[in-house]
Amino acid sequence: MSATQPGSDAIPALAEVKARVARYAALGLLAWSLLLGGSLAWNIAKQHEITLELATNTALANFNKDVAYRLWASGHGGVYVEPTEKTPPSPWMAHLPDRDLIADDGRRLTLMNPAYMLREMMQDHGELYGIKGRIVGIIYLNPNNKADPWEAEGIRQFAEGRKTELMEVSDIDGAPFLRLFKPFRMEPSCQKCHGHLGFQDGEVRGGIGVSVPLAPYLASEAGAVRTMSTTHGVLWVLGTLAIGAIARRSHSRLVANTRMTLALRDSEQHYRAIIETSSDGFWMTDRQGRLMEVNNAYAARSGYSREQLLSMIISDLDAVQTEESIRANIETVVKGEARRFETRHRARDGGEWDVEISTSYFPAGGGRLFVFLRDISERKQAERVLAESERRFREMAETIDQVFYIADMDYRRFHYVSPAFRRLWGRDPEELVADPSLWPAWIHPEDRDQVMNFVASRIGSGEYESDFRVVRPDGTVAWLHAKSFEVANPSSGSPYTLGFHTDITQAKAIEEALRDKNQALERSNADLEAYAYVASHDLREPLRNITSFSTLLARRLEGRLDGDEREFVKIITDAANRMDCLVRDLLEVSRVGRGTQAxxxxxxxxxxxxxxxxxxxxxxxxxxxxxxxxxxxxxxxxxxxxxxxxxxxxxxxxxxxxxxxxxxxxxxxxxxxxxxxxxxxxxxxxxxxxxxxxxxxxxxxxxxxxxxxxxxxxxxxxxxxxxxxxxxxxxxxxxxxxxxxxxxxxxxxxxxxx
Structure with missing residues (x-):
C-alpha cells in the first residue's frame, strides 16, 4: 500500500493526526487570542491610567493655582472692587464694618473675599479652560457654598483625619469630570470674614474642590484605544494566519510521517504475512551463512524450533554441500547473481528431504541473503515414479503386439513409434519418424483416399477409429484396426495423438468366412421358409378333401353305420381338422416378415x-x-x-x-x-x-x-x-x-x- 493511498486502517490514524493538529492549532489560537486580548486590556487600562493621571495633574495644577490665588487674596484681606449688578456687595459679609468703602475719588467700593472672587471668576470665565473650582463647607455663609453629599462626607473624613484627599469620576451636567477635593483649614487670614462662625485656626472648616472635564482626555484615550485595538487586531490576524500556516505545515508533515509510518508498518506486516503464510521455507542469513531469521514453514518442516535454527549456520542443515561450496554460492550471490539450485536438507529426526533454493542478496545492514526454500520431495518422488513409469511404458510398448505411437494431431510429426511397427507395417519405425509424410503411400490404394478423408474429418473430435489395409514392402497385404485418442499435453496444453494399430488380418479372414456362411444360411432359411409356405399351402388341399369326403361319407351312411364305424369316421374328420390347423399355423409362421407393409x-x-x-x-x-x-x-x-x-x-x-x-x-x-x-x-x-x-x-x-x-x-x-x-x-x-x-x-x- 502506498503512502498516498492509505488503507482503511490508516484512516483513523490520519483522523487522529488531523484532530491533534486541530487541537494544537485551537490551543495556539486561544493562547494567541488571550495574549493579545490581555495585552490590549492591559494597554487600555494603562491608557486609562494615563488619562486619569493627566486629568489628575491638571486638577492638582488648577487646585494649587486656586489655593495660591486664595492665599494671595486672603493675605491681602480681600480685594475691593466697584460693585456692579454682577458683583453686588456680598450680603454674607454684611457683618464686616469695612465691607463697603468710598474711595478718595468718590467711587464706591465693596469687599470680595477669596470665595467670592473664585465663584465669580468661575461663573464669568470658566468656559475659557473648562475647569470648575469652588470652596465649600458644612458650615457656610453663602448657601451656594454648601457641600454636596460627597463633599460633605469628604469634609467629615478630613476632619476625622482619615483622608487628606478625595478623587472621583462623575457626571456633571451629563458630562464626565474628574473631581479633586482637598481640606480647607482655618487660617488667621480667614478669621476676618469667617471668624464669627466659631472655627479655630488649623481646624477643617470645609474643602476646596476642582472638577476637570474628562471629555478631551477620554477622546484622546479613545483614539489611542482604537489605535491599539487596530494594531492588536492586525497582529491577531497575522498571528492567526501564522498559526494556520504552521498548523497546515505541521499537519502535512505529520500526515506524511503517519503515512510513512503506516506504510512501513503495512510493509512489515505484509512482509511478515507473506513470510509466515508461505508454504515455502524462508531464511535470512548474513554473509557468513548464519541464520538470522526463519519462518514457521521451515521450522515445521525441519522439526527444529525457531530458537534452535537461529543458532545454526547453513552447513548445519545442508546434507549435500560442503562449507566450501556454501561459501562459493554465497560469494556468487553477493556479486549480484541470483542462484537457484537443488540440494537436500537434514531434519531434526535425522531424515533428509529435497529442497529447491532461490537466493538473492541485499547489501543493507552489512549484507543480507534472502533465501526461499521449497520442499520438492513430492516432485522428486513423482519424477522417480515418472522415470519408472516411462521405463515400464517403453518395456510395454516395445513388447506388445500392437503398434503404439505418439504424434501431432495432424500427423506431420511422430514423437514415438513402437517396434511392433516393423512387424505390422513391414517397415522400420525410424523411417516413419524421419519422414512422417510417407505413411499415406503405404496404405492400400483402394483404401487410401477413404482413410485420408476420414482422418482429416475426425481431427479434433477427441477419439476415432477405422479399419484399413496396408501394403508391405514384400507385397503382402495386412488388415489393421487403428484407434486414436487426442489428449492435452499437461506441460504445454497443446493436444497430441496417442494411437494403436492392431493386426486384424486373421479376424478379417474369419469375418469373411462367417459372412459367406451367414449368406448361405440366409439363403437356406429363405428357401426353407418358401418351402414351408408352399408345402403348407399345397397340403391344405388334400386335407380339405379328406375332411369334406369323410363328412359326406358320414352323412350318406347315416343310420347304416354302427358305433365303431361312426367313431372311425369321426377320428378321420378330427385328424384332418387338426392337420389343417397345424398347416394353417405353419403357414402363419412362414408369413411373418413376408408382408409388404413398410x-x-x-x-x-x-x-x-x-x-x-x-x-x-x-x-x-x-x-x-x-x-x-x-x-x-x-x-x-x-x-x-x-x-x-x-x-x-x-x-x-x-x-x-x-x-x-x-x-x-x-x-x-x-x-x-x-x-x-x-x-x-x-x-x-x-x-x-x-x-x-x-x-x-x-x-x-x-x-x-x-x-x-x-x-x-x-x-x-x-x-x-x-x-x-x-x-x-x-x-x-x-x-x-x-x-x-x-x-x-x-x-x-x-x-x-x-
Missing part, C-alpha cells in the same frame, strides 16, 4: 386399446380387466404384426387362468437409452420354476398341457410373437413367480430416434 411410427397405446376392444366378449366371459398404463410410447414397426403380438398375449392371459377374475396389466419403462421394455402381466396359472418352461413355451408347437385343456391350441402363438419381436429389433421372454402366481411376458422394442 415400418412406420406406431402408437402402442392405440394398438393396446384396439386389441382390448376386439376381446370384449372373451373378457366378459372371463370377468377380465385389462389395465393399460398411459401413455405407452410410439415405436417404429408394423402395426399389423404388433397387433398380432398383443392379441396373442392378451388371448393367452384370458385362456390360461384360474377361478378368480382375470386381471391383465400392461406397462412400459425405459430399458437403457435405446430400448423400451413392455410387460404384459396376468394373475393366471403361472409356470413351474426350474423346468425351463420360460423358454420352452416359445418353441414351435410346444404346449405345457393336454391338447384339450384350456381351450386347446397348437402352440404356435408365442413362436410367432418371438419372430415378430425379433424382426422389430427386440427380444421377448417369460417370467413367473411359480404356479398360480401369474405370468409376465416381457418384450423390448427400439426407441424412436429424437
Amino acid at each position: 415400418m412406420h411410427p406406431v402408437s402402442l397405446s392405440d394398438l393396446a386399446a384396439g386389441t382390448r376392444d376386439s376381446l370384449r366378449s372373451q373378457m366378459e366371459a372371463a370377468s377380465a380387466t385389462i389395465e393399460i398404463a398411459a401413455p405407452l410410447p410410439q415405436v417404429m414397426g408394423s402395426d399389423d404384426e404388433l397387433y398380432r403380438v398383443l392379441l396373442n398375449l392378451f388371448g393367452n392371459a384370458l385362456k390360461y387362468h384360474g377361478a378368480q377374475p382375470v386381471r391383465i396389466t400392461v406397462d412400459c419403462r425405459a430399458d437403457g437409452p435405446e430400448m423400451w421394455r413392455i410387460t404384459v402381466a396376468d394373475n393366471g396359472i403361472g409356470l413351474e420354476l426350474g423346468r425351463g418352461y420360460e423358454e420352452r413355451i416359445f418353441g414351435l408347437f410346444q404346449r405345457l398341457h393336454q391338447r384339450d385343456e384350456y381351450g386347446g391350441g397348437t402352440g404356435i402363438g408365442l413362436p410367432v410373437c418371438r419372430k415378430i419381436i425379433e424382426r422389430h429389433g427386440g427380444r421377448i421372454w417369460a417370467e413367473s413367480d411359480g404356479p398360480g402366481k401369474g405370468t409376465r411376458i416381457v418384450f423390448t422394442l427400439p426407441r424412436l430416434p429424437d
Whole structure:
C-alpha cells in the first residue's frame, strides 16, 4: 500500500493526526487570542491610567493655582472692587464694618473675599479652560457654598483625619469630570470674614474642590484605544494566519510521517504475512551463512524450533554441500547473481528431504541473503515414479503386439513409434519418424483416399477409429484396426495423438468366412421358409378333401353305420381338422416378415386399446380387466404384426387362468437409452420354476398341457410373437413367480430416434 493511498486502517490514524493538529492549532489560537486580548486590556487600562493621571495633574495644577490665588487674596484681606449688578456687595459679609468703602475719588467700593472672587471668576470665565473650582463647607455663609453629599462626607473624613484627599469620576451636567477635593483649614487670614462662625485656626472648616472635564482626555484615550485595538487586531490576524500556516505545515508533515509510518508498518506486516503464510521455507542469513531469521514453514518442516535454527549456520542443515561450496554460492550471490539450485536438507529426526533454493542478496545492514526454500520431495518422488513409469511404458510398448505411437494431431510429426511397427507395417519405425509424410503411400490404394478423408474429418473430435489395409514392402497385404485418442499435453496444453494399430488380418479372414456362411444360411432359411409356405399351402388341399369326403361319407351312411364305424369316421374328420390347423399355423409362421407393409411410427397405446376392444366378449366371459398404463410410447414397426403380438398375449392371459377374475396389466419403462421394455402381466396359472418352461413355451408347437385343456391350441402363438419381436429389433421372454402366481411376458422394442 502506498503512502498516498492509505488503507482503511490508516484512516483513523490520519483522523487522529488531523484532530491533534486541530487541537494544537485551537490551543495556539486561544493562547494567541488571550495574549493579545490581555495585552490590549492591559494597554487600555494603562491608557486609562494615563488619562486619569493627566486629568489628575491638571486638577492638582488648577487646585494649587486656586489655593495660591486664595492665599494671595486672603493675605491681602480681600480685594475691593466697584460693585456692579454682577458683583453686588456680598450680603454674607454684611457683618464686616469695612465691607463697603468710598474711595478718595468718590467711587464706591465693596469687599470680595477669596470665595467670592473664585465663584465669580468661575461663573464669568470658566468656559475659557473648562475647569470648575469652588470652596465649600458644612458650615457656610453663602448657601451656594454648601457641600454636596460627597463633599460633605469628604469634609467629615478630613476632619476625622482619615483622608487628606478625595478623587472621583462623575457626571456633571451629563458630562464626565474628574473631581479633586482637598481640606480647607482655618487660617488667621480667614478669621476676618469667617471668624464669627466659631472655627479655630488649623481646624477643617470645609474643602476646596476642582472638577476637570474628562471629555478631551477620554477622546484622546479613545483614539489611542482604537489605535491599539487596530494594531492588536492586525497582529491577531497575522498571528492567526501564522498559526494556520504552521498548523497546515505541521499537519502535512505529520500526515506524511503517519503515512510513512503506516506504510512501513503495512510493509512489515505484509512482509511478515507473506513470510509466515508461505508454504515455502524462508531464511535470512548474513554473509557468513548464519541464520538470522526463519519462518514457521521451515521450522515445521525441519522439526527444529525457531530458537534452535537461529543458532545454526547453513552447513548445519545442508546434507549435500560442503562449507566450501556454501561459501562459493554465497560469494556468487553477493556479486549480484541470483542462484537457484537443488540440494537436500537434514531434519531434526535425522531424515533428509529435497529442497529447491532461490537466493538473492541485499547489501543493507552489512549484507543480507534472502533465501526461499521449497520442499520438492513430492516432485522428486513423482519424477522417480515418472522415470519408472516411462521405463515400464517403453518395456510395454516395445513388447506388445500392437503398434503404439505418439504424434501431432495432424500427423506431420511422430514423437514415438513402437517396434511392433516393423512387424505390422513391414517397415522400420525410424523411417516413419524421419519422414512422417510417407505413411499415406503405404496404405492400400483402394483404401487410401477413404482413410485420408476420414482422418482429416475426425481431427479434433477427441477419439476415432477405422479399419484399413496396408501394403508391405514384400507385397503382402495386412488388415489393421487403428484407434486414436487426442489428449492435452499437461506441460504445454497443446493436444497430441496417442494411437494403436492392431493386426486384424486373421479376424478379417474369419469375418469373411462367417459372412459367406451367414449368406448361405440366409439363403437356406429363405428357401426353407418358401418351402414351408408352399408345402403348407399345397397340403391344405388334400386335407380339405379328406375332411369334406369323410363328412359326406358320414352323412350318406347315416343310420347304416354302427358305433365303431361312426367313431372311425369321426377320428378321420378330427385328424384332418387338426392337420389343417397345424398347416394353417405353419403357414402363419412362414408369413411373418413376408408382408409388404413398410415400418412406420406406431402408437402402442392405440394398438393396446384396439386389441382390448376386439376381446370384449372373451373378457366378459372371463370377468377380465385389462389395465393399460398411459401413455405407452410410439415405436417404429408394423402395426399389423404388433397387433398380432398383443392379441396373442392378451388371448393367452384370458385362456390360461384360474377361478378368480382375470386381471391383465400392461406397462412400459425405459430399458437403457435405446430400448423400451413392455410387460404384459396376468394373475393366471403361472409356470413351474426350474423346468425351463420360460423358454420352452416359445418353441414351435410346444404346449405345457393336454391338447384339450384350456381351450386347446397348437402352440404356435408365442413362436410367432418371438419372430415378430425379433424382426422389430427386440427380444421377448417369460417370467413367473411359480404356479398360480401369474405370468409376465416381457418384450423390448427400439426407441424412436429424437
